[in-house]
Amino acid sequence: MRVPPSIRYGILAIIILFGSPLRxxxxxxxxxxxxxxxxxxxxxxxxxxxxxxxxxxxxVRTVGGSPAYTAESIxxxxxxxxxIFGTLAYGVCDNWDLFVRVGIGDGQDDIAVGTTPxxxxxxxxxxxxxxxxxxxxxxxxxxxxGPWRFGGTAQVTWFDPKDSDFSSAxxxxxxxVFAGRANIDFWQTQVALAAVYxxxxxxxxxxxxxxxxxxxxxxxxxxxxxxxxxxxxxxxSDIEESSQLGIxxxxxxxxxxxxxxxxxxxxxxxxxxxxLGAVVRPGEFFAGP
Numbered sequence: 001m002r003v004p005p006s007i008r009y010g011i012l013a014i015i016i017l018f019g020s021p022l023r024x025x026x027x028x029x030x031x032x033x034x035x036x037x038x039x040x041x042x043x044x045x046x047x048x049x050x051x052x053x054x055x056x057x058x059x060v061r062t063v064g065g066s067p068a069y070t071a072e073s074i075x076x077x078x079x080x081x082x083x084i085f086g087t088l089a090y091g092v093c094d095n096w097d098l099f100v101r102v103g104i105g106d107g108q109d110d111i112a113v114g115t116t117p118x119x120x121x122x123x124x125x126x127x128x129x130x131x132x133x134x135x136x137x138x139x140x141x142x143x144x145x146g147p148w149r150f151g152g153t154a155q156v157t158w159f160d161p162k163d164s165d166f167s168s169a170x171x172x173x174x175x176x177v178f179a180g181r182a183n184i185d186f187w188q189t190q191v192a193l194a195a196v197y198x199x200x201x202x203x204x205x206x207x208x209x210x211x212x213x214x215x216x217x218x219x220x221x222x223x224x225x226x227x228x229x230x231x232x233x234x235x236x237s238d239i240e241e242s243s244q245l246g247i248x249x250x251x252x253x254x255x256x257x258x259x260x261x262x263x264x265x266x267x268x269x270x271x272x273x274x275x276l277g278a279v280v281r282p283g284e285f286f287a288g289p
Contacts, residue, residue, distance in 0.1 A: 025049065025157070025211050025266055026083065026101075027275040030203060030252050031194040032141040032151030034279070035091030043087035043279040045101065051271035052077050053186075055217045057237025059113075063223060063230050072113055074217060074237050079109040079126075079184075081159065083133055089279075095141040099155075105133035107161040107184055111217075113235075124168035124219075126182050128161030149196040159215075160185040166219075178233055180221015186239050188213050192248055206249040211268060213241035244268070257281065 027045045035041050055074035060067050085103035092098060107128040137155025163183045170176040194207030217239055223231040250264030258281050266273040 025188045025190050025213075025271075025273055026135060026155065027085065027277055028153050028155070028190065028192050028209070028248055028250075028264060028266065029139070029277055030196070030250070030262060031139055031153045031192050031205055031207065031248075032149050032196055033091070033093075033095040033097050033139055035089050035097040035281075037091045037093045039091045039281065039283050041087075041089045041279050041281050043085075043089065043277060045083075045085040045087060045103075045275060045277040047081075047083045047085075047273060047275035049079075049081045049083070049271065049273040051079050051081075051213075051241070053079055053213060053239050053241060053270075055237035055239045057217070057235060059233065059235035061223060061231060061233045072235060072237060075112040076109055076184075076217070076239070077112070079107055081105055081107050081161075082130075083159070085133065085135075087279075095144075096138070097140075098136075098138050100134070100136045101157070102134045104130040105159045105161060106130045107159070111182075122168050122170055122178065124166040124178070124182065126164045126166065126184060128164045128182075128184060131159075131161045133157065133159045147198045149198070150194070151196060152191070152193045154191045156187060156189050158185075158187040166221075175226050177224045178221060179224060180219055180233070182217070182219040184215065184217050184239070186213055186215025194248065201254040203252040203254070204250075205252075206247065209246055209248050209266065210244055211241060211246060211266075211271075212244060213239065215239035241268075241270070246271070 027047045053076040057072055059072050060069050083105040085101040087099055087101040089097050089099035109126050111126050112123045135157030139153040141149050141151040143150050163181045166182055167179040189212045192209035194205040196205040217237045220234040222229050246268030248266040252262035254260045261278040264275045
């Protein structure tokens, strides 16, 4: 099987044009309806994401019974998330299906905390273990012309990694240490469109998508001065994305009528994502050869 030069050059142009300057979310998969009417599929997905996020909120530090409130701006630079999902999809009609996913996701990052509008005053390491992640969505084929199809996906995915212990020193007063726990939970909404080209058992796609991230960063603990407990601190901030518009691209291989797999990538100015997926059509195992 030979891939036409126009397809090879098109894929190469996408990688060169968008892969370098851009750095996105949960697995999108093939952005067209892939489940026949009344049928269902089972899938397994793995993804890795690195994203820059922002958070704004309020913290309170209580020393000697006197609370002090401070507005904060927080840079979450390069939050790394591994995710594994099991998926179930159902074909509403031949060109439209619905799906749900349930799995786990973690999170790691170095987080910089600053007062508003000043500079950074402290930082800490967030290392949240695997916690619950789940989502739901829909995908559809809008039109079909020869080997070309045009489709889209809309989905929402929630992530709730486990809490992370941390200890950080105040740069302005190195003998002052903040020791406690931090929690990050967030959800991503993605709406994607794509042009899809099929040649034999391979399906290529590329197109734009919008991504919105909302969530919470909470932390609390004790304030230590030269090892002595002198008070407490607590902070709560709202998380949002730095970039909303990006591009997604990928390739799917139809190994048989019962099984296919895919590789995909997503890129925005402040995030990137790579994912692998496999889909099984259980009904085909009972349909005979």
